[in-house]
Amino acid sequence: MKPIWIVDDDKSIRWVLEKTLAREKMPFRSFASAGEALSQLDLGRDLPQVLISDIRMPGESGLDLLKRCKTDFPSLPVIIMTAYSDLDSAVAAFQGGAFEYLPKPFDVDQALDLIRRAVDESMHQFGASGEIDPLPEIIGQAPAMQEVFRAIGRLSQSNATVMITGESGSGKELVARAVHRHSPRANKPFIAINTAAIPRDLLESELFGHERGAFTGAAAQRQGRFEQAENGTLFLDEIGDMPPELQTRLLRVLSDGTYYRVGGRLPLKAQVRIIAATHQKLEVRVKEGLFREDLFHRLNVIRVRLPSLRERREDIPILARHFLQKSAKELGVEAKRFSDAAQKYLGALDFPGNVRQLENLCHWLTVMAPGQQIDLADLPPELRALPATAGASDWESGLADEVDRLLAANDGNVHEKLVKRFESVLIDRALAHTGGRRVEASQALGIGRNTITRKIKDLEISNAKADNPEHPRT
Numbered sequence: 357m358k359p360i361w362i363v364d365d366d367k368s369i370r371w372v373l374e375k376t377l378a379r380e381k382m383p384f385r386s387f388a389s390a391g392e393a394l395s396q397l398d399l400g401r402d403l404p405q406v407l408i409s410d411i412r413m414p415g416e417s418g419l420d421l422l423k424r425c426k427t428d429f430p431s432l433p434v435i436i437m438t439a440y441s442d443l444d445s446a447v448a449a450f451q452g453g454a455f456e457y458l459p460k461p462f463d464v465d466q467a468l469d470l471i472r473r474a475v476d477e478s479m480h481q482f483g484a485s486g487e488i489d490p491l492p493e494i495i496g497q498a499p500a501m502q503e504v505f506r507a508i509g510r511l512s513q514s515n516a517t518v519m520i521t522g523e524s525g526s527g528k529e530l531v532a533r534a535v536h537r538h539s540p541r542a543n544k545p546f547i548a549i550n551t552a553a554i555p556r557d558l559l560e561s562e563l564f565g566h567e568r569g570a571f572t573g574a575a576a577q578r579q580g581r582f583e584q585a586e587n588g589t590l591f592l593d594e595i596g597d598m599p600p601e602l603q604t605r606l607l608r609v610l611s612d613g614t615y616y617r618v619g620g621r622l623p624l625k626a627q628v629r630i631i632a633a634t635h636q637k638l639e640v641r642v643k644e645g646l647f648r649e650d651l652f653h654r655l656n657v658i659r660v661r662l663p664s665l666r667e668r669r670e671d672i673p674i675l676a677r678h679f680l681q682k683s684a685k686e687l688g689v690e691a692k693r694f695s696d697a698a699q700k701y702l703g704a705l706d707f708p709g710n711v712r713q714l715e716n717l718c719h720w721l722t723v724m725a726p727g728q729q730i731d732l733a734d735l736p737p738e739l740r741a742l743p744a745t746a747g748a749s750d751w752e753s754g755l756a757d758e759v760d761r762l763l764a765a766n767d768g769n770v771h772e773k774l775v776k777r778f779e780s781v782l783i784d785r786a787l788a789h790t791g792g793r794r795v796e797a798s799q800a801l802g803i804g805r806n807t808i809t810r811k812i813k814d815l816e817i818s819n820a821k822a823d824n825p826e827h828p829r830t
Contacts, residue, residue, distance in 0.1 A: 359383040359402070360471060363393045363409035363421060364437065369460070373408070376464050377471075390416035394424060403429065406474040408458075408467075411438035419452055426453040430690070433474035433727070437462070456726040477728045494530050495675055498668035504531060507660045512538040517610070519655050520633040522662030525712030528633040529593060531662055536589040541629060544588030547581050552597035559602055561618050570619025582615060582626050589629045595655065596636035596647060603648045610654045630655070665707040665714065672703050675711060679718035692722060695731045701761065705739070732763070780815045783808060787817065 360382055362373045370386045377384045385404070387393040390413055397403070407425060411418035422434050433455035455474050458467060496504070508531065511518065518535060520528045529548060536546045554562050561570075565580030581590055592598075598606070609615045610630065614623040632655045641647040665672065676694060684691035694702065707713050717739065725734040732740065740761065755774075762770045782801065790796035798808040811817075 357383060357475070358405035359385045360475075361393060361404035361407040361409075362386045363390055363407065363413075363418065365389060365410065365413040369410070369437070372464065373467065376468055380468065382471075382475075389413055390418060390421040393421055397424065397428065404432065405478050406433050406435065406455075406471055408435040408437060408471065411436050422452045422454055431478065433477050435470060435474060455728075473727055473729070473731070494527065494534055495678055496668060496671050497674065498663070498671050500663035500668050501671065504660060504662060507658075508534050508538060511535050511658065511660075513540065514658075515540065515629050517629070517655060517657040518631045519638075519657070519659045520631065520662060521638075521659060522633075522635065523664045523708075523710055524635045525710035526635075526662045526664055527711050528635075528662055529591065531660060532589070532591045532631045532633060535631060535660075536591075536629075539589070539629070541588050545585050546589045546591065547585035548591040548593060549581050550593040551602075552594035556599040556602070559599065560605065563602070564605070564615050564617055565620075566618035567620045570617070574619070577617075580617065582609070582628055583624065585628045587627050589631055592630065592632045594634055595632040596634040596638055596641055598647075600646075600648070603651050607648060607651045607654060610651070665710045666705075669703050672707075672714065673699055675714055676702065676718055679715045680722060682715075683719040683722035687722060689722065690728065692725060692728050692730055695729050698730050698732050698735065701732055701735070776815060779811060780817060783811055783815065784817055787812075 360377055362370050362377075362384060363386075364370050364373075365388055367388075370388075374384055374386060385396075385402075387396070390409065393407070393409070394416060407421070409418040409421050418436055418438070422436060425432050425434050430453075434453070435456050435458055436454045437458045437460055439460040455477065456470050458470060494501075494505070496502070518532075520531050522528050532548070533546060536542065549562060551559060561574075561578070561580065563580050563582060565578050565583055566574050568574060568577050592606075605615070609626050613626050615626055616623060638647055638652050638656070642649045642652050665675075673694075676699070680693065681691045702714075709716070717736070720736065721730050721734060727734075759770065759774065762773070783797065786797040786801050787794070790800065794808055794812065795805055798805045801808070
């Protein structure tokens with residue numbers, strides 16, 4: 357391991373860090389100024405594993421040193437220290453590419469933990485270019501996604517109407533675009549409209565266009581989405597929220613292939629393939645009288661069901677990697693990566709927002725996570741507080757996931773809380789097995805009668821016969 361460089365004009369700070377690193381048997385070198393460190397960098401020998409520097413020193417500043425390091429040694433983690441904990445210093449440090457910003461006075465253990473993370477980061481090279489590897493238009497290795505790919509393949513030579521179902525954020529528009537891209541209409545327009553996002557009094561004009569003077573504000577003739585998608589594909593997202601009167605007009609278009617602009621008298625021919633999508637159960641809305649049954653059958657010619665992210669957990673790592681690379685490219689920074697613990701934790705979450713939620717999370721982490729490796733503690737607090745119970749093959753794996761969650765949430769007394777929960781379940785199930793008889797339950801568990809009586813009281817377990825706890829089984 358290469359040495360940790362300490363750069364600070366304050367001798368006492370250097371001394372504290374030197375003693376801390378020496379105690380941990382980590383090599384180090386100290387410099388009283390940024391100029392000294394820059395001179396050593398110029399030699400190009402004995403470069404540091406990690407550099408930790410004060411921000412304000414006589415002569416060159418820590419930000420000058422940071423800039424030089426990021427120019428000549430972009431993979432070198434640099435930790436910036438300062439006694440001036442102001443917004444400008446923090447922003448300048450992070451904009452300059454600092455690994456982390458450490459305000460003085462700092463806790464020694466906190467500083468040591470940060471140095472260790474930086475060392476770990478420096479030992480993991482994650483691709484020099486930072487470019488996104490070429491990936492398929494839709495990412496998925498899970499069996500459920502393979503079924504979607506097969507459906508897209510079968511539809512490649514078809515012009516049939518398609519209904520895509522799936523939860524919000526699962527990627528229904530991506531599937532619609534893939535169906536279009538692999539169809540005979542691929543070189544024609546793909547026009548998408550979210551029927552739930554447009555006010556109902558404007559939706560008819562959006563879909564079918566309008567003639568000049570058709571209503572107040574209609575100063576000129578306007579094409580609708582059907583005309584814009586001529587000979588191509590029209591994607592109607594959230595079709596389940598379409599108003600009843602528009603359902604009738606859409607049914608007419610699907611039935612005879614003609615429509616009228618708002619205020620128009622001449623019929624127009626619709627040479628368009630329809631792909632509809634919804635997160636709702638249209639069969640239920642039909643029964644409730646909220647969606648026309650005849651329109652449902654017109655749209656439901658070929659159905660493609662897109663699985664939720666919790667149904668394809670094995671795809672989370674490759675999706676997360678892709679989104680981290682994508683965000684890094686958009687922001688012009690080096691792509692980050694998840695630690696094994698963080699990746700395992702994410703794989704156990706339900707992700708109610710599906711792929712969109714995971715993408716937003718990766719973008720947030722690209723901006724906010726301090727280092728190149730994303731650990732559990734770097735995840736947003738609201739995500740760390742979620743139960744991560746899925747993906748466990750047995751109760752021990754589930755317990756391990758719960759321990760990871762509580763530790764990541766900085767929940768104190770983890771041992772005490774988990775022991776109480778474990779004992780509560782254990783005794784409750786034993787009492788259920790014995791019909792609430794405490795003596796038999798204690799014998800089945802192999803613990804004393806007084807012990808189980810005390811724990812029933814302490815843990816407030818109600819599934820026990822209190823009147824005569826030693827009453828035999830009848």
